[in-house]
Amino acid sequence: MCQLLGMNCNVPTDICFSFAGFRARGGLTDHHRDGWGIAFFEGAGARVFLDPCASASSPVAELVRSYPIRSLNVIAHIRKATQGEVRLENTHPFQRELWGRYWIFAHNGNLTDYHPAPSDRFLPVGGTDSERAFCHILDTLARRFPDGPPPPAALHGALRELATLIGGHGEFNFLLSDGERLFAHCSSRLCYVVRKAPFPVAHLADEDVSVDFSEVTSPTDRVAIIVTTPLTDNETWRQIPPGTLLAFHDGEPEALGETATIAAPAAADPQRCA
Template sequence: MCQLLGMNCNVPTDICFSFAGFRARGGLTDHHRDGWGIAFFEGRGVRVFLDPAPSAHSPVAELVNRYPIRSLNVIAHIRKATQGEIRLENTHPFQRELWGRYWIFAHNGNLKDFAPPLSGRFLPVGSTDSELAFCHILDTLAARFPAGKPAPAELHAALRELAREIGSRGEFNFLLSDGDWLFAHCSSRLCYIVRRAPFAEAHLADEDLTVDFRRLTGPQDRVAVIATTPLTDNEHWTQIAPGNLVAFRDGDTIALGETATVAQDYPRRGIDKAPSA
């Protein structure tokens, strides 16, 4: 399956530590070699880097790894192609505008016989089931809330309904953000960690790299990192229960509507955080 990575925090934070381990899964510590991408929100703008080459060997990934872009919301993806050729237009994350905001989306899974009708406002450029699902989500939201972005609880309920509908066609793990909120839906496998004081050291599972967050953070800093599987091997990650849509804001989970319960904690295997996460 593809690999997802998200970060949501209450102060602008770079994702260099997490990304160092994450990019290794694209052809070095795992077999996901069909492209990668990452998007950083900066105010109302978004920086998006995409490359159809394996992330472990990508010069663009090396640039991102050495470029400490600080953001409140980040979404990254490493692709293992199931639908659509290995091309730039099929590389996640995908970007569209709705209600005067950019939306970023990345998907992990395989949707079978998925062919929803689209109004024409949002159309896929590539040939992936993922981009088609993203267009369907935005198409539905635009039609349901024509006056503009709804209240967070209404938005969460609509997204949860769409996630269940689309998820009936196959695995539908995804990350979605408009720069204010980051939504994480688990169909089969997705976990997260929230780093807050008191901070500690973290060691990557895919690279021999350790960071002491006590030296990099302030007492009020808070960062949530979401990943397909834990990125570190010395921290407790929490697995999201399949079927749940978890909302993140200001570096923590926020209960909206139906309680976003979670399953058991992972044993000590993975973490990620800080003004250098």
């Protein structure tokens, strides 16, 4: 199973701590060795790093781990190949332009018997079901809203419809962002935590590393971390119910049709950091 990691914040924040634990799952604490990637939104731009090798031993991943790039929205992916060869063009996350914005997409799952109609504008470069799904999503949005981006609730509704349609072909856990919001769809497994004041010490589950967020944040900071399985062992991670599409904005879930109130804790009663 591939691994997903997303971050959405109300102020530009680096993801070095969470990425340190996430990176270890690519060949050290887990067996995902078929490539990894991460994308940071910076204003209207997107800084994307891709490497078709294990993240645990990747020099590029070491650069990202130690380089405090600050962003409002980040999407990362560790790949376990099911469709498509282990090659750079098949490495997530994928990037395209729509409505004058960059869109970033990463998928966890396996879609079978999935052959969407070809798009005149959005064509896959590699051979993955994930990139085909991304092109299908953007093509549908471009056709449905030809005059530009719709209101957030309408966009959420369209994405919810597409997630259900494409999810009929198999597991379709995904993260998608245009730099304004981060959308997280849970097909089988996805959870999140919101870090805000008061900030306790958090400890990684995959590395013996801790950080006291109260020393590196301000009282008004708010950060949502979305991941396949919890990254820390002393925070209350909330499981996103299968079939749910959440929109994250300013570091927390946003009520655009589905809210986080139905999400149950992913662990019994660990220390909360939210």
